[in-house]
Amino acid sequence: MLCNTPPMGWNSWNTFGSDITEQLIIESAEALVSSGLKDAGYKYVVIDDCWSERERDESGRLVPDRIKFPNGIAALAGRLHDMDLKLGIYSCAGVRTCAGYPGSFEHEFDDARTFAAWGIDYLKYDYCYKPDGIPGEILFRRMAAALRNSGRDILFAACNWGNDNAALWMRSAGAHIWRSTGDIFDSWSSIKELILLQDGLEPYTAPQCWNDMDMLVAGMQGKGNVARGGCSEKEYETHFSLWSLMSSALMLGCDIRNLDESSKKLFTNKGLIRINQDSEGRPCYVLPHWNNSDCRTYVKLLSDGSYAIGLFNLGETRSETAVHLWDIGIPANSGHKVEIHDVLNPDSSEFIQERYSCMLEAHTCRIIHLQLRK
Ligand code: GLA
Secondary structure, eight states, X not given: OOOSSOOEEEESHHHHTTOOOHHHHHHHHHHHXXXXXXXXXXXXXXXXXXXXXXXXXXXXXXXXXXXXXXXXXXXXXXXXXHTTOEEEEEEESSSBOTTSSBOOTTOHHHHHHHHHHHXXXXXXXXXXXXOTTSOHHHHHHHHHHHHHXXXXXXXXXXXXXXXXXXXXXXXXXXXXXXXXXXXXOBSHXXXXXXXXXXXXXXXXXXXXXXXXXXXXXXXXXXXXXXXXXXXXXXXXXXXXXXXXXXXXXXXXXXOGGGOOHHHHHXXXXXXXXXXXXXXTOOOOEEEEOSSOTTEEEEEEEOTTSOEEXXXXXXXXXXXXXXXXXXXXXXXXXXXXXXXXXXXXXXXXXXXXXXXXXXXXXXXXXXXXXXXXXX
16 A cells, blocks of 8 residues: 555755756755664655656656756665665646646656656656646546556645645545645744634544645745745644654655754654554544644544644743643543653653643644553
């Protein structure tokens, strides 16, 4: 199976936009390996929009930009496979991509064959320049059919920003992940907006078709293609923690060739990755806060009977947050002791009764791993 757990990797768009080259992709792949990110689970290196020539060749085939990718995509895929990494590429359900390059509309089967022949492992499929009269379902079903019959396992990353009630049909259409939000930018307000946009969409993430809350901006430090002033370290921590809990795809978007220590520590946090990659892939449920609508608690049941719990303060003022064990199905008479570990500060652990509470500064979170003990 192609997508038992959410895919992890890196995508070129957030930092580099159209400024991509074979050299950049190779350097980023090498950085994934040398930084330890690959060993932590990040395997996909995805080339986003702007990789092709402006027109197809005389046989209607897509052509890699001759200056950006002088050795072609197949050679690049070979290089990545030699590093035990996977290569992703980008196309669009419309006649053009969002940046105006050739889209795959009416070329779906040919393009899927081309991607398979090049050794592509992942296709991000966008929604710009879509012909008005054709339902999105048909276009995503088409590319799903084309990829699944291309002779190669290619992860199908659908990106229609959650439009047209995609939650209801993307899974059945054949996508492996589906963009459940609009585009992310490197600012706290964008992160918060995407978090709120997920309200009600939590139940849709599951093995073989995961919600994708968009590529991560953590580590970008206000630089790059989607820069909007950047975020604090704590805000990036909140962002990465929530994406992990929500079983979102974890696609890094910063310049991983120049990774700072705090970003590296966050991206390789074993507890968060374990929560994101849990084999059962159960969605979170959300508990509202009793007196502060900007605070909320996300609960994810893990496959070994333990729980991942995220307490988030999305508001502007310091606030006390709490989770009552009764609310997650653990009454006082359960006969168990309840032990918790702080996932972001892995050395600490304590036993609790009936409720766990903590003070959270604005835009911060506490992630706990809760286990029932005899
Ligand atoms: C859309 C997508 C982005 C990115 C750009 C590229 O906006 O949502 O993630 O792929 O197109 O043009």
